[in-house]
Amino acid sequence: MNVKKTINLLAALMLVSQSWSQQKQWTLEDCIRHALDNNIQIKQQDLQTKYQKNALDLAKLKLLPTINGTASHSYSFGRALDQTTYEYTENETIMSDNFYIGSTLTLFNGLQNYNSIKKSSYELRAGGEDLQTIKDNVALNVAMAYLQILLNREIVNATENQLGITLQQIEKTRKLVEAGSVAIGNLLQIEAQAAQEELQLVNMKNQLDISYLNLAQLLELQSPEGFQVVIPPVEIDTNYVLSGNVTDIYNVAVTGRPEIKSAEFKLSASEYDLKIARGGRSPRLSMNNSFSTGYSDIRKKLLGIDPVTGPVYGKYPFADQVNDNINYGIAFNLNVPILNGWQVNKNISNAKLSIENGKFTLDAARKQLYKNIQQAYADAGAALKKYNASLRAVKSAEESFRYSEQRFNVGLVTPVDYNAAKTQLLRAQSELSQSKYEFVFKIKVLDFYKGIPISLPK
Numbered sequence: 001m002n003v004k005k006t007i008n009l010l011a012a013l014m015l016v017s018q019s020w021s022q023q024k025q026w027t028l029e030d031c032i033r034h035a036l037d038n039n040i041q042i043k044q045q046d047l048q049t050k051y052q053k054n055a056l057d058l059a060k061l062k063l064l065p066t067i068n069g070t071a072s073h074s075y076s077f078g079r080a081l082d083q084t085t086y087e088y089t090e091n092e093t094i095m096s097d098n099f100y101i102g103s104t105l106t107l108f109n110g111l112q113n114y115n116s117i118k119k120s121s122y123e124l125r126a127g128g129e130d131l132q133t134i135k136d137n138v139a140l141n142v143a144m145a146y147l148q149i150l151l152n153r154e155i156v157n158a159t160e161n162q163l164g165i166t167l168q169q170i171e172k173t174r175k176l177v178e179a180g181s182v183a184i185g186n187l188l189q190i191e192a193q194a195a196q197e198e199l200q201l202v203n204m205k206n207q208l209d210i211s212y213l214n215l216a217q218l219l220e221l222q223s224p225e226g227f228q229v230v231i232p233p234v235e236i237d238t239n240y241v242l243s244g245n246v247t248d249i250y251n252v253a254v255t256g257r258p259e260i261k262s263a264e265f266k267l268s269a270s271e272y273d274l275k276i277a278r279g280g281r282s283p284r285l286s287m288n289n290s291f292s293t294g295y296s297d298i299r300k301k302l303l304g305i306d307p308v309t310g311p312v313y314g315k316y317p318f319a320d321q322v323n324d325n326i327n328y329g330i331a332f333n334l335n336v337p338i339l340n341g342w343q344v345n346k347n348i349s350n351a352k353l354s355i356e357n358g359k360f361t362l363d364a365a366r367k368q369l370y371k372n373i374q375q376a377y378a379d380a381g382a383a384l385k386k387y388n389a390s391l392r393a394v395k396s397a398e399e400s401f402r403y404s405e406q407r408f409n410v411g412l413v414t415p416v417d418y419n420a421a422k423t424q425l426l427r428a429q430s431e432l433s434q435s436k437y438e439f440v441f442k443i444k445v446l447d448f449y450k451g452i453p454i455s456l457p458k
Contacts, residue, residue: 025230028146028456031219032139038220039138042131049127056120062113065105072098080298089298096296099322103289110279119272122265129262136258136448138218143444143454145215147437149229152208154433159204162426163197165405169418170194172409182411189415193422232456236436238388242381242446246374253369253449263365267358274351280344284335291328295321369449376445383439390432397425 026034036042076094081087106113170190176182209224216224254260301316337344404421407413444454 025228027230027232028143028454031146031215031229032142032454034219035138035142036135039134040220042134042138045127045131045134049124049131052120052124052127056117056124059113059116059120062106062116065103067101067103069101070099074098092298094296094298096294096298097318098292098294100290100292102291105287105289107285107287108282109284109286110282112276112279112282115272115275115279119269119276122269122272126262126265126269129258129265132258133262139454140445140448142215142218144441145211145218146229146456147441148211149208149215150231150234151433151437152204152211153231155430156201156204156208158426158429158433159197159201162422163194163201165422166190166194166197169405169408173415176411186415189419193415193419234436234440234456236384236387236439238391240384242377242384246370246377249373249377249446249449250370252451253373254366256451257369257449259365260362260369263358263362267355267362270351270354270358274348274355277344277347277351280347281337283337284333286333286335288331288333289329290331291326293322293325293327295325373446373449376442376449380439380442380446383435383442386435387432387439390428390435393428394425394432397421397428401425 074096076096078091080089080092080094170187173182173187173190177184177187212224212227215229216227221227295318299316299321300313301320303312303314305311401421401424404413404418408415408418440456448454
């Protein structure tokens with residue numbers, strides 16, 4: 001199989017896979033799982049946590065000694081000294097090699113390395129909690145978009161039912177007009193009402209399509225075409241009672257919510273940053289080790305001493321020079337900071353300011369969490385009351401419409417009054433659907449703060 005055919009086959013398989021994934025019906029759990037796997041912001045935060053992991057590894061590796069080596073090969077021209085004979089040569093071209101390896105180990109620096117490790121570890125943990133916060137927000141947004149689809153579907157179904165009733169009334173009225181029982185104006189009014197309901201149905205379907213598009217975009221799907229969701233049974237117990245209170249839910253959430261943990265970890269990191277800054281006032285004790293050797297082609301080797309002529313010199317081989325020129329040593333260095341442009345003091349001052357800011361951030365996160373729970377609790381209670389009131393309104397509207405329909409069929413009610421009763425029923429049904437899904441979402445938010453995963457009945 002050639003490359004072109006292989007590419008075409010892979011493209012076809014990808015299209016089939018994409019088509020299959022969009023033809024299946026997605027549950028809320030499927031949508032949340034897919035969004036968490038493909039969300040760009042989550043992937044970026046995941047990369048950030050990897051950066052923080054590398055920072056922690058580097059902080060730990062600073063405890064190890066630094067080891068560096070150098071090697072040089074050089075040429076020099078002109079006058080030179082033979083270190084064996086201590087004689088100068090003129091107009092020479094000298095080739096030389098030098099080798100060096102050295103290491104430095106910090107023995108003490110005010111525990112800055114240790115505190116850097118602790119700081120980086122807290123920053124890493126904070127990054128992990130930030131990642132979880134983004135995942136939680138994505139899950140909530142997906143749930144809201146999913147419930148919006150369910151709401152719009154119910155409104156579309158209600159509008160279709162109303163249009164179906166109107167079309168039936170058109171046929172009945174047309175027969176009455178042909179029989180001379182009612183005026184043709186009644187038929188025209190009902191036909192006008194049907195046209196308005198058709199337009200309303202088109203608008204509702206457009207809203208449904210837009211809600212599918214919004215969810216598809218949250219899932220990072222290329223197109224909402226063929227994308228369908230599972231329609232679960234969503235029922236509300238009219239006798240439902242909100243469990244617990246705002247304080248109880250907050251006490252559970254404040255110990256487990258990632259945004260609170262992140263603020264706490266960042267505050268701890270700031271406290272260790274202050275310790276690092278204070279460590280700048282401490283003396284720094286380090287140990288250095290070195291090893292070096294070299295070679296020069298101008299050097300000569302002492303072969304012996306002639307009783308008559310004196311010292312006898314010969315060629316000094318590379319290996320012999322490298323072995324004979326070995327030099328190594330160990331040293332301890334103590335660096336005491338005295339005056340460095342007040343940098344240490346300013347670093348300490350900035351670290352203290354960072355701690356204060358971290359405390360404000362933590363306090364703000366806790367207060368915002370309490371406000372969110374307080375608002376969700378109030379919204380859930382209001383939505384439940386609205387739902388129960390909407391149930392009564394729908395029952396009343398259904399009775400009113402049924403009565404108007406009976407009277408309209410015998411010519412006792414004008415088309416205007418009949419259409420008004422039907423419009424009132426549709427409005428009541430729409431408000432009932434809205435209050436139902438609003439209540440479901442707020443309850444899911446409260447469960448979310450309690451640590452209960454988001455899900456819907458199957």
